[in-house]
Amino acid sequence: MDRTRLSKRMSRALRHDPARVGLVLDGAGWTPVEALCAALEVSVADVEDVVRHGSKQRFELADGRIRARYGHSLPGHITMPAGDPPPVLFHGTAAGTVEAILRDGLHPGGRQYVHLSPSEATARAVGARHGRPVVLVVDARAAAADGAVFRVGNDDTWLTDDLDPRYLRRA
Known part of the structure; x- marks a missing residue:
């Protein structure tokens, strides 16, 4: 598996054009991991490897779901947690x-x-x-x-x- 290539495919699917591969994201940008794997024809282990070893922490896994953390070009806003920024x-x-x-x-x-x-x-x-x-x-x-x-x-x-x-x- 080429981790960089898969990361780019995941980015496109989760940040820019989920409909192109038949995915639907909820209001917070989540979709089932199994749905992403089926859409990209990859294994859950491959997706987990990209999430775990990606240098830019682009993706997040929780409760059998996955989302891109930032960089979306989709209409609207993906809800991300608010925080107290550094000064x-x-x-x-x-x-x-x-x-x-x-x-x-x-x-x-x-x-x-x-x-x-x-x-x-x-x-x-x-x-x-x-x-x-x-x-x-x-x-x-x-x-x-x-x-x-x-x-x-x-x-x-x-x-x-x-x-x-x-x-x-x-x-």
């Missing part, structure tokens, strides 16, 4: 988008949530996927105090809705 979070982006973000704020774009990191290094790596990286510092404490809801994607990913530019600055 500061980081967002990595390409240099060409920084001025617009600092003027207009952060928006999910094609995703359901804005993705933030507790690590400046991780944010820099994310930004590098889109060109010359720039890291923005997010005043999560102030945003949360003003009513922004932060959700836990995994140990390296925090999720939120739109963020006003007053909570952002260059690293």
